[in-house]
Structure formats: structure tokens, C-alpha cells
Amino acid sequence: MKFKSLGAATSCYVALHPNLKGVSGKYFMYCNEYATSNLATDPELAKKLWDYSCNLVKSLRHS
Structure with a gap:
């Protein structure tokens, strides 16, 4: 199935729909x-990504 981009439709839906109040950690x-x-x-992969991100930010701050 092919989808057209709807910009921030999903973000707005999740943020504003009353049935999703309190929903967290879902995709x-x-x-x-x-x-x-x-x-x-x-x-383990999450920790690797976190560590990589922290090191990247540190390297940019000291550039």
C-alpha cells in the first residue's frame, strides 16, 4: 500500500485524541x-545508541 505524506497528522492524532490519553511507549x-x-x-542496542549519541554531542561541544 502506498501512503501520501500527511505531515504531522500522526503526531497530532496521538497528542490530541482523547482515547490515547496516558498512552506511552507505543509506536x-x-x-x-x-x-x-x-x-x-x-x-543492549539502546545502550549502544545512547552512548554513541552522548559521545557525538560531546565531540560537537568541543569543536
């Missing part, structure tokens, strides 16, 4: 909830 695309991949919930 939404095209105004629908989708399951995440195993990579998205891998704590």
Missing part, C-alpha cells in the same frame, strides 16, 4: 498503532 504510523521490531526493544 504509531499513519494514525494507527503498529508493533515494533525486536530491534526497537533491545536494551
Whole structure:
């Protein structure tokens, strides 16, 4: 299925829809909830990404 870009439609939907009040940690695309991949919930991979991001920010601050 091909989708047209709807800009911030999903962000606005998730932020404003009353049925989603209090919903956290879910992945939404095209105004629908989708399951995440195993990579998205891998704590070791998350730590590697966090450490990489911290080092990148430090290197930019000292440039």
C-alpha cells in the first residue's frame, strides 16, 4: 500500500485524541498503532545508541 505524506497528522492524532490519553511507549504510523521490531526493544542496542549519541554531542561541544 502506498501512503501520501500527511505531515504531522500522526503526531497530532496521538497528542490530541482523547482515547490515547496516558498512552506511552507505543509506536504509531499513519494514525494507527503498529508493533515494533525486536530491534526497537533491545536494551543492549539502546545502550549502544545512547552512548554513541552522548559521545557525538560531546565531540560537537568541543569543536
